[in-house]
Amino acid sequence: MTLQTQALAGALGALLILSSPAMAQARAQTAPQGAPQPGGGMGGPRTLADVPTFADRLFGRLDANQDAAITGDELAVLSRGPAGSMGGGRLRTAISQSDASNDGRISKDELTAGMQRMFTRMDANHDGTLSGDELPRPPTPPAAPSMPMPSAEPEPMPDMPGG
Structure with a gap:
């Protein structure tokens, strides 16, 4: 596996963190009152x-203000707390690379295309x-x-001259 493929594999593996309680709590704190809260786990495709179905679910989880775009502020949750310690920073980088228009906003179509590219690179045998x-x-x-452990046998004392 190449270094780039390993990084992509790590990013996809970090997708599993999106079903964590911390992610759900962060979403609940930023979502508008009464907004639907997706449930269930989010194993990768x-x-x-x-x-495409996975990208739709991921987009719904990350677009906290439901403005049809994922921004850097919404991706920040992936770099903090439990999500950050489980590889969320790599996921944030991978998702950020989906911004084909370079406008700092990732649309659902851009995310889907980026996820398809990532999947294709990971699919080594192209099946x-x-x-x-x-x-x-x-x-x-x-x-x-x-820590080095002391040996079972103590070292003898060195001979002292004149002694």
Whole structure:
């Protein structure tokens, strides 16, 4: 897997964070009163045919003010708190690259096209389906630093001259 493909795989893997309680809470705090709240989990699309439906759901979750565009302020939730620690920053970058018009606003069509490009790059065998080895791996927490342990046998005291 190339470095670029690994980054894209990590970004798609970070999509799973959108079903987290923190994301739901952030959406509830920014959505207009009475706005529909999408429910259920948001695992990434497994087939290319699933991408448009997935992109619609993702767009609905991220467009907090429901103005038909995702802006940097709305993407900021991906870089904070639990979402940020689970790879949300990579997802934010991947979604930002969907802004084909470079106007700082991502439309639903731009997001869908960007997600299709990402899926196609991840689909190594080009069969329209992400198999187990093409799916992103969840980020692993860094290992705790190891401390050297003393040996079981103590070191002998050095001989002192004149002693």
